[in-house]
Amino acid sequence: MCSKPDIESYWATWWPCTTPSFSTIMRRDRFQLLRIFLHFNDNEKRIEKGNDGYDPLYKIKPIFDIVNSQLTDVYGPGPYTSFDEAMRLFKGRWAFKQYNPKKPVKWGIKNYMLAESHTGYILKQRPYVGKGTVTPQDGRLVTEQLVIEMCAEFGEGMVVYMDNFYMSPRLVKELKESGKGACGTVRVDRRGMPQDIKGKKLTKEDPPYFTQTTDGDILCVSWQDTKRVTMLSSINDNKVFVKEVFSSGSGII
Helix, strand or coil: CCCCCCHHHHHCCCCCCCCHHHHHHCCHHHHHHHHHCCCCCCHHHCCCCCCCCCCCCHHHHHHHHHHHHHHHHCCCCCCEEEEEEEEEECCCCCCCCEECCCCCCCEEEEEEEEEECCCCCEEEEEECECECCCCCCCCCCHHHHHHHHHHCCCCCCCEEEECCCCCCHHHHHHHHHCCCEEEEECCCCCCCCCHHHHCCCCCCCCCCEEEECCCCCCEEEEEECCCEEEEEECCCCCCCCCCCCEECCCEEC
């Protein structure tokens, strides 16, 4: 609300720049002294980079864990959620700072987030810290492991929507086995995708093509829009509805 060029400016006494509220609460030198000694973890116990157990987030890990746990403690989410990554604006020096020209915030820290679809409320988040962000298990892809871990604490009935960066037949099957649903676009070259969908030729005039994945009763549908769109779902069936929209005086659109 009151942005200034540096910390000292908040204690400025020159009348065009003064903001008296700060100086009435705390002296400038005391505030800066507290900033120097503000820590959230014990630096003497920190494991140095290059050693087993090194955590890039060690200095803020306790407060980050508290915030992450409180997100679900103070709010009961609905069943429909969305999993994606988001950029948090950050222009400082950090080895894992990302640049993504497709995001509204192009420079910053990439966060993987699980959010409630209806409200956008964040239920779980994990910052990207390179290869150590997540360790794949049981032959999973890194993206599959991310979704599995961040959805693990939620019970049956949860539905996760995601894009083709994360979606795969194996991931949908694992979520389904744990009582969770999944739906979203998928890349046709993912392992477990039906062979007939890969070579299927479609035009805009063709109806959607329905099939199942090779390792389970997971619905796979593909259709031709501006480009080819393929989706997986464990919560839908293969029913198609034809909808006619009428415009007054101009017939069917």
